[in-house]
Amino acid sequence: MITTYPKTARSFSRISLLALLCCTLSNIAFASGGGISAIPDASPKMLVQVEPINAEPIETQTTKPQTIKTQAPKSGEILPYQAEYKISSDSLSTNATRTLSKQGNNWLLSQHAKLMFIKVNEESLIENSKDGLRPLHYEYSNNMSSKQDQSINFDWATHSASDKKYRKPWSSKISDDTFDQLGAQLKMREAIINNRLDKEISLTVVNRGKHKTYTVKQLGEETIDSPAGKLQTIKLLRSRPGSSSETTIWLAKDWNYLIVKLEQREDDEVYSLELLSATLNGKTVKGLRQ
Template sequence: MPTLNFRKTLPYRALAAAACSFIISLATFSLPTLAAKNPIAPYQANYLAYSKGFTLKLERQLEQQAGDQWQLSNITQVLFSQIKERSTFTLSDGKLQPLSYQYDNPLSRKKNSSLQFDPTANTVQELTSKSAPLILATASYDQLSFQMQLRLDFINQAEPFTKKSYQLVDGDDLKHYQVEVLVEETINIAAGSFKAIKLKQYRPGKDKYTLIWLAKDWQYFILRLQRFKEGSSDSNIELQNAIIDGKPISSI
């Protein structure tokens, strides 16, 4: 039975991770009941991921916990196993602070990760290794909370978003990504037809990048991710359906 190195084949890091949410003017939400305090709403979503001949089911959920704490989680069915990914963070006044991140892949345990953020000391530590905590001189995010901060940056933008840098924690490393707006267009996917913002996420000097499509009228919800390596697409994630703030996502 083949073993799929999921973390390399699926563009989580531009879901980097990433990936997210964005653009040129504030969208008119299709969610009028949202409280002003929280510009994002809880959701449940189902995606299909295609990579190297595999088709995988990905379930994603954002839920609000006590107070201003939130949790974003992924569960992906791979063969007869589940790959689980979870991020907890606080959200206040449009700013996100990661608290913890967990990645558990039974098919490739060397890729597992458990990050613990210390907002007071401005550090983060990879608990699966014996390395010392990393000092965070600037705002930093794990693979999932990164996507949420992207959404917040576009939802709360005071001026047009064209390009921005983000720092991500990847195990014992800090990595810098660029996200830039390419174009607005209509995209047709399994979940329907949507007005979308098309983005490019990449690390300067690297031959990998990810294209990201976000639903302009649905809190810049992630519609599709397509990762490229050496000029060719090697994986794709596409939304099948979603319930946002209790309402099914609907197309134009």
């Protein structure tokens, strides 16, 4: 039984990573720049204890009894949420909790997952700058091996990122569009919410000192069945030149473009992420009513 631990640990770590890597999709390199004008500028802050927020529920409009549909958020409006996901690969599966909350004028995006004795935690602190979202700090911890721990600091005064906690400390220059693998998903959603997602975009992610650029294509729209109900989504495809890995991701149109489903294919392996339940700005995410 002991001999199965390393294999399980490696597999789970990879699944967890991939679930966010697809969101690394969010690490979109928006050459056009421009931020969310509705969000004020903020000074960088270090990661501190997050206090829960009391969010106001989203108001809905129902002009007809049979049309009960939540209005899409206004342009530029990112909303806090808490979501439960199922992560699967072959015979392995586990649940992960992902939370987006306000911390002062910044956003804190976190994910926590557990499989048997394995725990994986990730957090990304993201600044609301006048030029849009940009990362300030990223943390990754895996209780199976401290060698995998990461603690990335982003210094925008010098346009550099560094990690002195990783087993191989590193420091490198970064471009304006660089994000960590978790916070990148919020940047992607910001672009979609603000109608800045073209048919094809590129993105850059820094992870363990390495920079990788991805291409994201918008494939269209699709209504899919999920444990949370039938949801209208936009469908994206992420790929990287020279890599056999491709990721398909579905985002809920009527729910602030939350990730509803994700599938990553690499050679003969398939990893998936599926939304089980969520609350957006205090309102329970529900599917379309027939």
